[in-house]
Amino acid sequence: MTTRVSREDALLLEGVERSARRDLFAAATDEDRERLGLRARDVAGGFVMAADREDSLLQNRALGLGLEESLSDDVVQEVVDHYRDGPPGFAINLCPFAVTPETETLLTEYGFGTFFHHLKWMRGAEPVTLQEQGLRVECVGSDQRDAWAQLAARIFENPEGHADWSKRVVGRPGWFHYLAYVHDTPIAVGAMFVLDGAAWLGSGGTLESHRRHGAHRALLARRIRDGLEHGVRMFTLETGPDWPDLPGDALRNAAHAGFHPVYARPSWIWPLPR
Numbered sequence: 404m405t406t407r408v409s410r411e412d413a414l415l416l417e418g419v420e421r422s423a424r425r426d427l428f429a430a431a432t433d434e435d436r437e438r439l440g441l442r443a444r445d446v447a448g449g450f451v452m453a454a455d456r457e458d459s460l461l462q463n464r465a466l467g468l469g470l471e472e473s474l475s476d477d478v479v480q481e482v483v484d485h486y487r488d489g490p491p492g493f494a495i496n497l498c499p500f501a502v503t504p505e506t507e508t509l510l511t512e513y514g515f516g517t518f519f520h521h522l523k524w525m526r527g528a529e530p531v532t533l534q535e536q537g538l539r540v541e542c543v544g545s546d547q548r549d550a551w552a553q554l555a556a557r558i559f560e561n562p563e564g565h566a567d568w569s570k571r572v573v574g575r576p577g578w579f580h581y582l583a584y585v586h587d588t589p590i591a592v593g594a595m596f597v598l599d600g601a602a603w604l605g606s607g608g609t610l611e612s613h614r615r616h617g618a619h620r621a622l623l624a625r626r627i628r629d630g631l632e633h634g635v636r637m638f639t640l641e642t643g644p645d646w647p648d649l650p651g652d653a654l655r656n657a658a659h660a661g662f663h664p665v666y667a668r669p670s671w672i673w674p675l676p677r
Contacts, residue, residue, distance in 0.1 A: 406499045408665035416639040417498050420603045421450045421467045423596035428452055430571035438564040446481050447472040455489045457562055463493040469501025479513055494670040515671040521641045524662040528636045531627045538618055539584040540625040545574030551582060555592045558608040579629055583618045591618035595626045602630040604640040623660040
């Protein structure tokens with residue numbers, strides 16, 4: 404798809420997401436790192452994160468490479484070395500402003516390939532109408548971090564120990580965490596990270612038994628409203644691609660909340676799936 408955002412705004416979108424991921428890894432305890440194999444480092448302006456005990460490309464990927472420094476052979480080699488003897492696979496997610504024909508050639512020579520991309524979405528500071536549709540959405544603090552993390556782990560089917568790690572950021576500066584309830588039963592989660600007038604919305608999910616009843620939209624609306632109250636001028640989130648054979652709920656919910664897709668971010672994966 405055509406890139407529909409300036410380089411300056413793309414740097415903000417990529418930067419706030421990168422900062423959220425960096426803070427999540429910084430919050431991990433030594434026990435979390437040992438249990439999940441958590442390792443992270445800054446490389447050439449990007450953030451390279453690994454969870455050796457997980458096979459998810461969402462936890463084993465590099466973000467923001469090629470924006471502050473060119474994606475050279477030395478940089479790619481440093482990333483590859485970071486994952487050596489670690490997870491079974493990893494990805495480099497590249498913003499379009501980091502991609503050149505030389506970049507694609509270099510990654511191909513290293514054995515990377517891409518067949519999947521995420522969509523990066525953005526919205527400005529336009530007001531949003533909160534429509535809870537019979538749901539109650541609460542912003543939770545550190546006193547409810549266990550409840551938030553346990554529900555998130557259940558929804559996303561995370562491995563054992565992941566909830567203990569993810570709860571570390573609940574209540575940390577810049578973070579906002581949410582639970583959606585039907586009556587007194589929590590059925591959905593969401594999170595938001597705010598930095599320098601930009602907000603990254605992530606960790607949004609609903610129990611399968613309660614999907615397609617408006618929880619995701621209610622969580623989006625509440626996060627946007629709270630973000631506006633904290634001076635956010637630009638919001639971003641990520642979804643899967645707009646492909647006919649994939650569920651489109653996340654895309655429709657993002658559009659309903661006033662987001663628009665601004666670029667596709669390919670996942671350069673190593674090794675390629677067989």
